Amino acid sequence: MARTESNMISLGTLAPNFxxxxxxxxxxxxxxxxxxEKGTLVFFICNHCPFVHHVLEEILLVANDYRVQGIGMVAISSNDVEQVPEDSPKLMTEFAFENSFDFPYLYDETQEVAKAFNAACTPDFLLYDSQDKLVYRGQLDDSRPGNGIPLSGSDLRGAIDGLLYNRSINPIQKPSIGCNIKWKK
Known part of the structure; x- marks a missing residue:
């Protein structure tokens, strides 16, 4: 399992369209x-990644807790399915159903969207304010597969709470760590 860090793009960057x-x-x-209405969370995930499986329960809790408070949610998978057939759109549908996704799970076949967002790994979290400006990019929390730290979502939840309650969001943010996006050759 490769450990790839997210790209820490500049805060204030406008969200690309897709x-x-x-x-x-x-x-x-x-x-x-x-x-x-108050912001948008874009997260890059995939079906097979052990880092995604490790944090999936907390991702679903975050989605349920904040969607009703005006935070839009969207998951995107950009992996090359020739390299990783278990990330195919058909299996994405099954994965979303099995895990009760209540947000779109989009397939980025050309990988242009991942490149536009400068995504590097799964999971990779990007939070935008109501003006579509990046206010947080980084990890869910310090928990990783096998490190014994329980899931809390504390880093991402802190950023979302800051956005919702007009508090400052700490600009010192830790990158997410996960499997690298499987780029087409």
Whole structure:
């Protein structure tokens, strides 16, 4: 299991737009369609990654806790399915159903969206404010597979709470660590 850190792009960066197919509904979504009134959380995940499996329960709790407070949520998978067949759109649909995703799970077949967001790993979290400016990029919390630290979502939750309650968000943010995105050759 490769340990790849997320790219710590500049805070204030505008969210790129996209037009991707949701593997749950077969509808197409844009960034604007996924936006929440108070902000938007974009996270890059995939079906097979042990880092994603480790944090998935907390991701679902974060989605349930904050979606009702005006935070839009969208998951994107950008892995090359020729290299990792278990990340195919059909299996994404099954993964989303089995885990009760209540947010779009989009397939980035060309990988252009991952490149536009400068995504590097799974999971990779990017939080945008209501003006689509990046206010947080980094880890969910300090928990990793096998390190014994319980999941809390503390880093991401702190950033979302800061956004919701007009508190300052600490600009010193730790990168997420996970499996590298499997880029097409």
């Amino acid at each position: 037009h991707l197919k949701d593997t749950n509904s077969n509808d197409f979504f844009t960034f604007s369609a996924c936006k929440g």
